[in-house]
Amino acid sequence: MSTPVLLFVTGLGLGALYFLLAAGLSLTYGLMRVLNFAHGVFLTIGAYTAWMIATHVGGSEWVRFGLALGGSLLVGAVAAAAVELSLIRPLYRRHVEQILITVGLALALTALTQGAFGADPRPYPSPGWMDRVTVLAGADIPNSRLAAIAAAALVLAALAGFLRFTRWGTIVRAGVENREMVSALGIDVQRAFTLVFALGGVAAALGGALAASYFGNIDPQRGGDVLIFAFIVVVIGGLGSITGSAVAAAVVGVMQQFANYYFGVWWGFSAAGDLAVVALLAIVLLVRPQGLAGTAPA
């Protein structure tokens, strides 16, 4: 019994990391129709910022962890807003150029990170609690997984509250439907774009800091690796739907863990999780192309 519980919870933990990256992707595409291939870089920036703070600042391990988390969120927000203002804004409605520039930015910043910090993973000094386990239904669950799940749940609740109860949230929801009409009501929709980008950067950077604890290290390639699954999550969940992304992230993460484990044990095929996720994507695209929570085009 303990193995399925362990696989389920660690799958949710992995899904939590996917969700933290997918939330920003979904909003930026839903509102701005921008496919940001550099979004994974915000996760990498968050991870390296957290690592730099955690390894250079004094104090107790929780103080360092808190400062690392806060610093990474701030840097993630600033980096994302800077990318939107300098590179994305001049290229609205020019989708091919957007893809080229965001792919280029992702490659350049990953290379820059490798140049500055080396290509090999570096160990991340998490608080001791993160490396210990909590026993749930007989399974030893690493606390870093529980922390990722809790953080993703908090981000989901915060984003849902922001979208539902604030004026800017209403503007974003309206913009996802019809941004031209939002402008025609006298609202500067560009400011909403920057805000959404910054929020996406915050969530991704949080994902980076938590992924460092989850994997026990930081890696220049991690943003790109997680981004692929975050894109799949966004498509399965439905573009522009945060709740859809959350459900899809959980399904993808859990499915990946189960497939990796059982295909590995039975047939020695331990990379079956990726294949299972791609198969799920194909099925969703065939059966419900708008995704779980997306709206079918009229």
Next chain:
Amino acid sequence: MSTPLLDVAGLHVHFGQSHVLQGVSFEVPAGGVTALLGRNGAGKTTTLRAILGLVPRRGRVTLGGADISAEATHRIVRRGVGYVPEDREVFAELTVAENLRLAERDPRPRYELVHRLFPMLRERAGQRAGTLSGGQQQMVALARALINDNRILLVDEPTKGLAPKVVGEVVDLLQQAAGGATMLLVEQNLAVARRLARTAVVLDQGRIAFAGTIEALIEEPTLARRYLGVHA
């Protein structure tokens, strides 16, 4: 004629190879309704969208003497322009109340007026706008424009696609809403335009074919037949 509130001069719009507006010039006097008429595809909706900066355009547009030709849409609207688009374009996933809240610009939004004209909007405040009927959605679209004390309303085919009974209702409401306000009204239905407007501008293939009083237009049956496809 009094000083124009809105002055459109030499407006050109291209969509790819198509030259949709070819130097459109007209004035909208302050107070009262000006009807913008023409057959399908004459460029009426494009003219409204060009005034608002929703499509790339060339030419000069002034509002109350201020040149708004190069301004972004939201800045033009903040100068006191209310817009009721063709096909309503309410935010379907938002509630009626959220649709109205989004439109608020004035420190004291005119909910009293809006709820007096459209009591239904108070009753259905929590309902998703996408679930309303066409006529009810039109009321939301009109209310969004009326909730602020705008200097001019740009209203695009408010009766399009509505049942005949609802058309009468919407026209009555427009008549009340117009009051002393300035309105540029795009309308296919000459009878509706005749009921609401004092002046008329007729577009034909992206050019102005007529500008004058609505009576003068109606007194020229050949004009109505040729440019509107109706017998006045």
